[in-house]
Amino acid sequence: MSLIDDATRAELSGLYQADDRHYHGIRHIEALLGLLTEYRTQFADPEAVEAAIWFHDAIYDSRAKDNEAQSAALAAGRLHGHVDAPRLISIVKMIEATATHEVPAFADASAKADAALLLDMDLSILGAPADIFDAYEDAVRREYGWVGDTDWRAGRGAVLRNFLARPRIFHTDIFVTRFEAQARANMERSLAKLGG
Template sequence: MENEPLIDDALKSELSALYRAQGRHYHNLAHIEAMLALAGDYRGLLGDPEAIEAAIWFHDAIYDSKAKDNEAQSAALAEKKLAGRANPSRLNRISAMIVATATHQVPPFEDAAATRDASLFLDMDLSILGAAPDAFDAYE
């Protein structure tokens, strides 16, 4: 269980299809790839890089511009798809990080490394706001 990757190629393909759906302007595969690149850049600072990768892949998986519970739905999908791949506490951390993208408030983890990971993850999600003007304009 613990030595197989959290996000394997089959899951990447399945999630990529969701991010390629019609009507996705920002919450698309380019956003995921940008976040994955940042996670790679900061890998040395992350306590659980694989959990961050999983949170990135799932955080916008469910997206309906009219819905108010996209993050909770995305977290539920992560819990379902990652069941058996991660222990319950790791799964709870991943889920909490995904839900936190609704408000960008860091979840109240007791573990300092998990708190730092969540902070970095949320910063990665908002990194477009500090991007070069042309990149930001494309996002807008």
């Protein structure tokens, strides 16, 4: 049973349909929900993951540095009293982890595994076919339209190099197998277009 009631889903859908949401919008949420359906049997607590998906980009301002923390706080406020405390802590930690895409420390191995797969789903766009990846890159660039080209190339290049420097972009074997090679090819191509 979903932890997101109709009123909350409607509220969040409204946030995701704001005019400045070129990538971090409702289609991103729908894509993640589709992956959740596809991999549902892999999750120990798919309802908690669904809640984390709905809230993880609820607050999004490309000029801000604390979107994930604000989104996690929104989830904590909306779900308080409807979800038991350990489960709510897990949801909040998963949302916060989307800031760095590093798996958070959990005492519970199944919660850690759920977080790893959620983070991989959030990054799956990196391993999309080239045309879809390019559209994603263009959409993110529009979200940062206020950033000049020189600063954009430097900042985006640093993000891409950080991911490429990891031994594995994805945490789970499932997503390494499915997306790793394409993600590396996409990001190398993007870096070349950025000039480095």
